[in-house]
Amino acid sequence: xxxxxxxxxxxxxxxxxxxxxxxxxxxxxxxxxxxxxxxxxxxxxxxxxxxxxxxxxxxxxxxxxxxxxxxxxxxxxxxxxxxxxxxxxxxxxxxxxxxxxxxxxxxxxxxxxxxxxxxxxxxxxxxxxxxxxxxxxxxxxxxxxxxxxxxxxxxxxxxxxxxxxxxxxxxxxxxxxxxxxxxxxxxxxxxxxxxxxxxxxxxxxxxxxxxxxxxxxxxxxxxxxxxxxxxxxxxxxxxxxxxxxxxxxxxxxxxxxxxxxxxxxxxxxxxxxxxxxxxxxxxxxxxxxxxxxxxxxxxx
Ligand code: GLU
Numbered sequence: 001x002x003x004x005x006x007x008x009x010x011x012x013x014x015x016x017x018x019x020x021x022x023x024x025x026x027x028x029x030x031x032x033x034x035x036x037x038x039x040x041x042x043x044x045x046x047x048x049x050x051x052x053x054x055x056x057x058x059x060x061x062x063x064x065x066x067x068x069x070x071x072x073x074x075x076x077x078x079x080x081x082x083x084x085x086x087x088x089x090x091x092x093x094x095x096x097x098x099x100x101x102x103x104x105x106x107x108x109x110x111x112x113x114x115x116x117x118x119x120x121x122x123x124x125x126x127x128x129x130x131x132x133x134x135x136x137x138x139x140x141x142x143x144x145x146x147x148x149x150x151x152x153x154x155x156x157x158x159x160x161x162x163x164x165x166x167x168x169x170x171x172x173x174x175x176x177x178x179x180x181x182x183x184x185x186x187x188x189x190x191x192x193x194x195x196x197x198x199x200x201x202x203x204x205x206x207x208x209x210x211x212x213x214x215x216x217x218x219x220x221x222x223x224x225x226x227x228x229x230x231x232x233x234x235x236x237x238x239x240x241x242x243x244x245x246x247x248x249x250x251x252x253x254x255x256x257x258x259x260x261x262x263x264x265x266x267x268x269x270x271x272x273x274x275x276x277x278x279x280x281x282x283x284x285x286x287x288x289x290x291x292x293x294x295x296x297x298x299x300x
Pocket of ligand 1: 111128129130131178180181182183219220223245
């Protein structure tokens with residue numbers, strides 16, 4: 001039973017972050033970083049012994065795999081600060097575990113490595129524009145979904161020949177995507193293998209589009225929106241999404257209690273307005289519509 005429930009607003013935790021980094025916290029590829037929106041930290045969180053929640057709460061830190069080069073969802077600034085909707089969702093979940101934002105250990109997790117970092121226990125969860133699908137569920141489990149995206153195309157702003165996936169073959173366009181992503185698989189229906197260029201991260205696809213090595217980049221619309229925004233008007237979206245990409249939070253396969261805890265946290269964040277606040281502070285600065293938390297999948 002919970003006797004008292006103290007809540008600490010993360011501004012306080014941010015000052016701790018400075019002290020910690022001065023003491024040499026972080027290092028290597030992993031980053032500890034402070035918050036950008038108010039996150040409530042449940043100082044008196046208590047969990048059933050033996051659960052992942054109890055273990056993380058006891059440890060006082062959590063390792064979260066995310067993207068470092070996807071504006072609006074997961075980006076690491078030159079100052080080491082993490083930003084984006086995925087990052088804010090991670091901070092909300094960590095807060096519920098009693099872990100302040102500056103005690104989150106961010107781990108760069110490109111698309112292809114997402115299942116393996118969970119299987120190899122290199123992270124505690126993956127929040128990385130990660131589509132829930134049956135293939136992936138054979139290796140890991142998902143909480144959520146917390147957002148629904150759709151695959152789209154991004155082209156140069158003055159390109160009027162590529163108007164959707166069907167126009168890729170007739171125009172002989174080269175298309176770039178990322179290894180281990182659902183869009184890279186889906187686009188094979190529309191382009192010949194010789195015209196598909198695959199990198200490990202989407203920022204390399206944006207570079208290839210800029211230099212004319214490819215004529216289109218394909219992935220989820222919200223990722224492309226961030227890259228188009230970053231291009232300062234050089235790129236545009238075709239704006240004809242042709243798949244559904246429900247974003248889940250990857251966890252170790254079969255951890256039903258952790259999945260239920262995350263889903264409960266997402267539901268509460270939607271009710272309290274934290275979900276919307278997280279969106280507005282990140283993707284909502286560019287995306288037109290504020291989403292509602294989608295219907296959550298049952299945990300199995
Ligand atoms: N949502 C898609 C996926 O999980 C594309 C985005 C990404 O590669 O992170 O594969």
